[in-house]
Amino acid sequence: MTLEELSGFYKGKKVLITGHTGFKGTWLCRILNLCGADVSGYALEPPTDPSIFRVIGLGGQMDSQIGDVRNLEELQKTFDRVRPEIVFHLAAQPIVRDSYKDPVYTYETNVMGTVHVLECIRHCGSVRSFVNVTTDKVYENKEWEYGYRECDPLDGYDPYSNSKSCSELVTHSYQKSFFQDGRCAVSTSRAGNVIGGGDFANDRIIPDCVRAAAAGKEIIVRNPHSVRPYQHVLEPLAIYLTIAMRQYEDGKMAGYYNVGPDDEDCITTGRLADLFCEAWGDNARWINRYDGGPHEANFLKLDCSRVKKVFGWHPRYHVKEAVDKTVEWFQEYLRGEDMLQATDRQIREFFG
Numbered sequence: 001m002t003l004e005e006l007s008g009f010y011k012g013k014k015v016l017i018t019g020h021t022g023f024k025g026t027w028l029c030r031i032l033n034l035c036g037a038d039v040s041g042y043a044l045e046p047p048t049d050p051s052i053f054r055v056i057g058l059g060g061q062m063d064s065q066i067g068d069v070r071n072l073e074e075l076q077k078t079f080d081r082v083r084p085e086i087v088f089h090l091a092a093q094p095i096v097r098d099s100y101k102d103p104v105y106t107y108e109t110n111v112m113g114t115v116h117v118l119e120c121i122r123h124c125g126s127v128r129s130f131v132n133v134t135t136d137k138v139y140e141n142k143e144w145e146y147g148y149r150e151c152d153p154l155d156g157y158d159p160y161s162n163s164k165s166c167s168e169l170v171t172h173s174y175q176k177s178f179f180q181d182g183r184c185a186v187s188t189s190r191a192g193n194v195i196g197g198g199d200f201a202n203d204r205i206i207p208d209c210v211r212a213a214a215a216g217k218e219i220i221v222r223n224p225h226s227v228r229p230y231q232h233v234l235e236p237l238a239i240y241l242t243i244a245m246r247q248y249e250d251g252k253m254a255g256y257y258n259v260g261p262d263d264e265d266c267i268t269t270g271r272l273a274d275l276f277c278e279a280w281g282d283n284a285r286w287i288n289r290y291d292g293g294p295h296e297a298n299f300l301k302l303d304c305s306r307v308k309k310v311f312g313w314h315p316r317y318h319v320k321e322a323v324d325k326t327v328e329w330f331q332e333y334l335r336g337e338d339m340l341q342a343t344d345r346q347i348r349e350f351f352g
Contacts, residue, residue: 001351009248010032010245013038015084023194027343028088032241033061034344041062055339088130095201110164129247131188132188133188133189134191139165141299145301149305149306167188187243191231191258196329213282223290224286226299228267231260232317234351239259260304279324
């Protein structure tokens, strides 16, 4: 899907994004800006400082409403004011380790936040297409070597993963209970681990690498042997946009879709750290230091056959290219360059 093709559909469309101040939300909003969409967002203040949302000045380029998805009344006011045609739900507590520290907040945000968004859609007759963004971690993880398919059981282990499994089930229930009349097409998309410029989160491998390398310190990798489906942030965003567009045009396209890299790009965290150090240069290096932290899946891979068959999708970047683009963005940021311009350039390079 090219930017021109996306613009042909999204230009002038009213789009509401929850979680728009986050890493993925910011990139998604900017793509939609470039496509000429009428973009609104509802989210908490940016979750990190610095944040890509503030770095590229996104707040001045869209209708940005600061609010909490746990607050149904305020969320409903935003829906009533915006009257969106398309909704992307990205608002979440997204960090596994943070979910162990505060499981109640994690469930409130990830489960009841989803209930609130769907309840607003139920009462807002303008919405015709809804995409709930979840995660590859929704599946019951059996540490087996084949990729999980959309028909495999949902049962995330930790509070984050489990809450996103619940978010999926809530979405399935609302779809069957309230949207069988076809007025709003509903899908979920389960993405693998995303990397990209502008991710400043804690407890994520690439931001940890950037912080250490920028300070001239050794990068600490706490589990270099874990296997993850790493992909550039623009890969899943392209699929979210495609799903929302195609199901808007034909409700039969709605469903549950995995989106991740090909098998060759499901690599260990240690190999990802190697690729980062090669791309960063300046004698960047990493060390293995297991910290005995809480349980996280050791082996995780997705089977993306369905999304490939239904939408003709395939990844554009291999993991090395994804790391190279990520390092390019962060090094430009550290040099003090125009990051809106850099972000737009990477979007145009990806979509062609």
